[in-house]
Amino acid sequence: MTTHEIRYRIDGMDCGACAAKIETAVRRLADVAEADVNFASETLTVRHRGSADLPKAIEKIIRGLGFTIESKPPSKSLSLEIPAAPDSCCEGKLAQEENGHEHALRGAVDHSHGHDERPKQRAWWTSDKGRLTIAYGLALSMAWAAGQLLPQLEAWFFSAAMLIGLVPIARRAVMAARTGTPFSIEMLMSVAAVGAVIIGASEEAAAVVFLFLIGELLEGVAAGKARASIQSLTELVPKTALLEENGQTREVQAESLIVGSTILVRPGDRIPADGIVLSGESAIDEAPVTGESTPVRKGAGTAVFAGTINGEAVLRIRVTAAAEDNTIARVVKLVEQAQEAKAPTERFINRFASYYTPGVVVVAALVALVPPLFFDGSLSGWTYKGLAILLIGCPCALVISTPAAIAAALSSGARRGLLIKGGAVLERLRDVTAVALDKTGTLTAGKPRVTDVIAFGRSEAEVLRLAAALEMGSSHPLAKAILDRVADHEMEVPPVSNAKAIGGKGVSGLVEGVDTFFGSPQAAAAMVALSLDQSAKVTVLNEEGKTVSILVANGCIAGMLAMRDEPRADALSGLRALTASGIKTVMLTGDNRRAAEAIGRQLGIEVYAELLPEDKQRIVGELREKGFVVAKIGDGINDAPALAAADVGIAMGGGTDVALETADAAILHGRVGDIKQMIALSKKTMANIHQNVAIALGLKAIFLVTTIIGVTGLWPAILADTGATVLVTGNAMRLLRTKPDSKV
Template sequence: MNDASTGKTRFRVGGMDCASCATKIENAVSRLPGITDVGISVSAGTMTVSHEGAVPSGEISRQVKALGYSVAMLGTARQQDRHGDKHEHGPSRSHDHADHAHGHSAGHSHGSDDARATNAGHDHFDLDDGPWWQSRKARLTIACGVALVAAYAIGLLLPQIGHWAFLAALAVGLVPVARRAFAAALTGTPFTIETLMTIAAVGAVFIGATEEAAMVVLLFLIGELLEGVAARRARASIRDLADLVPKTALVEEAGATREVPADSLRIGSLILVRPGDRIAADGVIIEGSSALDEAPVTGESAPKTKGVGDAVFAGTINTDAVLKIRVTAAAADNTIARVIKLVEEAQESKAPTERFIDRFSTYYTPLVLLVGALVATVPPLLGLGQWSDWIYKGLAILLIGCPCALVISTPAAIAAGLSAGARRGLLLKGGAVLEGMRRVTTVALDKTGTLTEGKPVVTDVIGVGRPEAKVLSLAAALETGSNHPLALAILARAKADGVPVPPASAAKAVAGKGVTGKVGGEDVFLASPGAAGEMATLSAELKDQIAAFNADGKTVSVLVAGKEVAGIIAMRDEPRPDAVAALAELKAQGIGTVMLTGDNEATARAIGKGLGISVRAGLMPDDKQRIVRELQQLGQVVAKVGDGINDAPALAAADFGIAMGGGTDVALETADAAILHGRVTDIPAMIALSKSVMGNIAQNITMALGLKAVFLVTTIAGITGLWPAILADTGATVLVTANAMRLLAWRGR
């Protein structure tokens, strides 16, 4: 969209800790002229406002402040910027099997506005940046507590003015709450927790329960404070990811190094990473070899040795040698930044259960007011007791009915689940995806780059009249300097085996046949079996061996030295080390699996046999999509896993599309979820996370409604009153939040 008068502006909102807070803010801001849409992420503490013309920041600030929250503008992103920039991606960003570059479509805005944080005149503690005890909620709670203690002291020393002392203590906590209730009512949200609290406290004063009213307000404020502390912890779990990336980097320029801010690094910059340092950007190693601790990013416990040509992630730790790295992604596009962006976007979308709870609470709060009014008036009108007793019970019901615990039960668990998944490299684009993933009955997987590593490796070396090491040495000599995948496989095997690689002269490629040259004065030709058969005689035994390798899905190269066959080398794109375990785990969960690949039948069948998975081979992109739809017509809930452009149609058609590894940008944009670090075992882990989150939500709703049901009965029976009623709500809120926060420790199996 190119209309310069239309834009989106993001705000940081302080003190917003639950879905009911978000509803009040959304209703208030959406009523302003020029505002077309308001999106709020409670877990990220942000608000995205779509507007026509200039953003009315002053009016937005006044509306939000009136509700008791603080606000600061983070930046403006014009609509046309969302897809306009193209970025270069390194190996950690995409796997392109056709050697083509893909434009970036993930939609990041990199203008200076996005880097600007304009404080709207509020102290920074209100924006959740300082210690929790310096927040606005903490200050109000402490002031109310001190006032209540003072009122008790005055009541003991001067009983005749004790009532007024408690009334003053009540006012300290209640006036801000009542002000927020009034502001919410004026801006479209009349039925709020603050409304119930205000009515209950004022009613208690009129029936002479001023002390109880003051204590109830204090307990309510304590509950809100604890809720805020829990929300801060959830936000911190994502913000901690940003802290993994160091603030500075050592850049090499013209043979000299200098320290620069990490966010100033550009694609193509060369950085030096010393032992013990964190890597400041996504990139590719161009010099050196070292063990990297990737646990902060991938969750892998053991360091991984990487050398020249290997991709590295920002935030990982170099353990034992100096590395020179070429940067492949700017700070706004590195692995950590992408994780944070995807999680924050996901947290802005509501799960079906959350949407249901929101709709339910819209009717629930007015119903609580009605029930409270009926309990307070009907029994005494029927002559069943004193007015004061039933009014007291009606007020207690208002407190019992506070929907806070119920409203927060789902979003707290969803936010914690999304955060826990992100820290393990499981990115889910929204609560609906996280909630629904548990229903998957069939997983359709691509082969290349998903079940397999996506690059060939040498599996067999057979010498004919020469040692295997000599065959590998001659082949590596011919392939030195080549970037062909098969050449890289031979060179990698030679390096791994410690085989010497002598220099080759007059090396050249022979179109459609292989590569030839002189090594140690000897003419050497590394060719396909057909081309080799034109130069040398292949024995029947050798032909049988080549046929057997081909049947196993392996590519065979024949080494001819002089006029004689010197040996054969077999290569294949091998399954990922964890593929068998992952498929077994899916089977144990009762989930079916199928491989959908464009590769040839023989290769696909060989891989499928080793993995124990059914195979559909030789497929075009539309064939994969058609098969997914056929499975759905059979009643299956299908998750499609892939990493390439040819997987995009099937990813979009599946109930849940999962992009594997870095993946192409097209796959990442089309998919509902992404497995960032290429572990096949993360597929059943993602489904297990969904089940854990939904189990947690069920526990939360049971606790929230169960406690209310118990105290509703005991209140009507006259067993409990105002204090236990607010303790029930506050306690339920704390229990629900604490239970949801348990998900932050989720690590899978």
């Protein structure tokens, strides 16, 4: 049977228990196949069998439970595409790959919001709960004042004031009970308050209701701040842009930009859209999006992100993504989706909570009835204690202990360029004991660099200039390496005439009157005999995994250039950080053994070379069979099978679409050190969850004991729920301030 989907935004959820109530209620409706509530993003997704009356029924139930609801526009299926760094290449294809710049981060996500879809968080005193709390506080103050004037009617005054706060609570309790949640905090609160009035504790009952309302209000404020943490990323994108049309520029709304538009970005301005630089060169501060600590120089042909800051020169940029599809909007959506994936710890706590609350209700009933019936205890005294225990029975703090920490950790990671696809992945990262890394584009930068310039009878600068003149205009990766080296040294490249490429050998031409050839050692040796010393240098450089090209000028060997895809700047420190943590590291690469082992020696990592995709998958399996919990890091198509086979697959930021769709997590800016940072974030999150559970259960245990022995009563008991929830949420929010480990 065909199913349909409706999406709603729910306002007013303070904790995971609220989300559970909504799910339970909606799932009981006829024709509903599935209902999922994402507490972090305040959304309800309902899959149903096409009933026309269902939307009205859903809205009625949600409002009856005390929440506000509004429908969302139909969602569309999009993919998350993060423009790759310009140094990306596929594994083992370095010399041939010329489109490595186009690698993207893509994951199947469901996206339906632009920057302005989510309303800004309102001030607490303007919310329904805020107004109710203020009104109830005033009523309680009036009841106290009236009680001072007419002491004999004090109990009635407090009972009347209590109704202002209790009636909305009781209404929600009844609706929750009718829709499958009889042991809600509202029901426990209502029973405790009414029972307290019956046994003559109306003043305390009124105070407890006030504390409950304040607690709910604080929970809402804390939850709102937690949700705003990742949504604040959308504020990085400017609202306006300078659009260039027909040689003129005008200011327009950034959300109106379409793919293909040309925009101007001035120095110091934030870039309003994802795009490709058409002209200009500037240092771009990408820290808000990728967490990259130092500005990245971008020029024509390079990709830029929305929300990053242009440093020093005017840039002309061609827009490659509309506002609702830009990098930041998609990162936000990916994190929200990840928050829906429950961790094993969260599922266990939810199951435990479903037994915990009824168990506490039974204990409360036994405390209230057994002593008076069998041990001549005071009925009112023990009933009072039983009512206090009821307030301890709500699992709100316990239920929110895990998702609050996970939501904060996912948000914190995303702001640092660490995307983790859900709580289950975040939890699994903590246990990683072995890391298998790809070479090209993962351990290395993904593009060759000139490592050695050796001159024979000429200066090194002249060798570089002559070679660059022949390679000018070529898009070959090795040619780009030479031209980059020349640009770094600000050398002037002379013109070339009669230039021609010699297939499989090199390129020749006339440079400043010098007949010049630049190509492979074999082709050069066919023209001019290499000396023993020159041949020995070529051999040594080849053994170091370097590609050697020789320059011949006027029939003589003028020099040679060696190039290699060098390790990333932080590769060595990143690997050392992993090793220092007791994590085994290995390199799995399809590259030739000589080049792989040269990089392996430089980085001090065990090497497996010349591997096919199935070989990488097999080695990951062998590591798991030996008892390792394996994380596989890669960026190429041939990494996808191994990424899927590993306990955790992590894609580097410049990775291919297939690798990033298969992976469980992604490192946006390709720092090897971020692998350790991701594992460290997982460990901090799990420690935070354990602290939260201890706070939630510890406070309840303390108040349970002190209530039974008569030390505490009704109003302190409410702190075991609302107080613990606020503490747990606040503790989880500490993860938002997690800083990168300076040792990595």
